[in-house]
Amino acid sequence: MEAVFIDHRQPIPTNNEACVLALGVFDGVHVGHQEVIRVAKEIAKSNHIKLAVMTFEPYPNEVLQKKNKNPTCRLMSLDAKRNFMSELGVDRLYIMKFDLDFAKFADVDFVQKYIVPLGAVHVVAGFDFRYGYRGTGHMGTIQAHGMNKFGVTTVEQVSHGCEKISSTLIRESLLQGDVEFVATCLGRFYETEGRVVNLSPPHSSVSFLDILTSGCSLPPEGFYDVCVYLDEKEKIHRTPAYLFVNEQGEPLVVIHARIRGKVKVRWIRRMSEVRENSRKNQYALG
Ligand SMILES: Cc1cc2nc3c(=O)[nH]c(=O)nc-3n(C[C@H](O)[C@H](O)[C@H](O)COP(=O)(O)O)c2cc1C
Ligand SMILES: Nc1ncnc2c1ncn2[C@@H]1O[C@H](COP(=O)(O)OP(=O)(O)OP(=O)(O)O)[C@@H](O)[C@H]1O
Missing domain, CATH: 3.40.50.620 (HUPs)
Structure with a gap:
């Protein structure tokens, strides 16, 4: 094209x-x-x-x-x-x-x-x-x-x-975390780009992804079911993920998989909101 x-x-x-x-x-x-x-x-x-x-x-x-x-x-x-x-x-x-x-x-x-x-x-x-x-x-x-x-x-x-069905309706649904409805309206899962950042301790089974929003919307902090793809669209993991915003205001995702490089994250389902005793570090290190 x-x-x-x-x-x-x-x-x-x-x-x-x-x-x-x-x-x-x-x-x-x-x-x-x-x-x-x-x-x-x-x-x-x-x-x-x-x-x-x-x-x-x-x-x-x-x-x-x-x-x-x-x-x-x-x-x-x-x-x-x-x-x-x-x-x-x-x-x-x-x-x-x-x-x-x-x-x-x-x-x-x-x-x-x-x-x-x-x-x-x-x-x-x-x-x-x-x-x-x-x-x-x-x-x-x-x-x-x-x-x-x-x-x-x-x-x-x-x-x-x-x-x-409108872009406005989809943006509103995304901000409420309803990624399933977003997928219904898009006809495919909502997708963002991410890059693994070196934050997880050695031998841990999790990876931290820096989400590159490029001015695009993200769902709110919380637990999600996501699919992680390599750039070439090869699916590498379906995993629970925890989305949070760090002190610098940057969105990060912790996933239950040890990976490297650039990936695409497909947002499948919201599992729950941020819970009282499930802070990012406990999730990441536990
Ligand atoms: C030449 C041109 C001038 C426009 N001027 C205005 C404007 O003054 N105010 C406004 O709200 N939208 C303006 N628009 C935006 C349109 O209302 C509309 O949002 C845009 O054409 C995209 O259409 P869509 O929203 O259906 O995708 C203009 C669009 C064009 C093509
Ligand atoms: N649900 C829909 N059914 C049919 N045509 C649509 C629909 N939504 C948008 N269009 C058409 O698609 C083109 C692009 O529309 P536009 O980008 O304004 O979409 P929108 O979803 O209505 O966006 P926004 O919510 O930002 O106004 C326009 O020709 C518009 O009329």
Whole structure:
């Protein structure tokens, strides 16, 4: 998959092949997002054209965040998004720089300056996709804004019960430790990267992992059932794990396995919260 960065201060890439273009932030690439991409892929396949996705970086929520609010914690890094989009069969990922100047683009200007020139012959997004200054553009306006130069497919809401599956819902569930529900919404387990740090005493049967959040959310401190993978996705251990934050504010995980190097941690299930007499050192050394 090709990744193309676009900065609105620079000319846009030229000679763009005809494509079906899916639009949105896609943080976490949850099952609702996957449906948008699946629909776009079907259309691309039946028309023998490329599948492209446009995402925004940083996220509009991060840029437009009110000063007194915490920045949004992400569900995935840009690298992880690139990898997963590639696995889903996306041929080209446009990464549109989103800043306060870009946010001021009128809806019609965004479509004419970017969507049409990027070769979109069909645009796919969810029912609630918005674009343009103050989010005035939507799926009912996008075709007219493009002077009918492309077709449009709107994907209906993918829900859990009556609730829309959204990145916001997933972030909230993660912060409550409900990693099982998070997995339901993502269609796969939540994953973070970690690196073994040299904290465990010699001959102990545990390892300490430094969790590299890269700005992504973590579940709260407590005991979890996790799977630890080597970089190549080879599963090495399913183990109980204890997540805690050290005095420097860094998240660490203690696992019941003696390993080294860089790993991926898949969060399977929350077992319990931090218990009175199960402090990290007792767990680690016991
Ligand atoms: C050109 C452009 C300008 C935008 N301006 C605003 C804005 O002024 N205020 C706002 O809340 N969102 C703005 N957005 C963000 C959209 O409302 C929306 O979050 C974004 O297009 C991603 O869609 P999604 O949230 O459905 O993934 C803008 C988006 C685009 C493409
Ligand atoms: N549950 C869903 N069902 C169908 N389409 C969806 C769903 N969630 C998002 N989409 C669509 O996927 C694209 C990316 O959406 P976006 O990144 O805004 O997702 P979101 O989960 O609603 O995020 P947030 O909670 O941060 O608003 C948009 O086209 C959006 O309309």
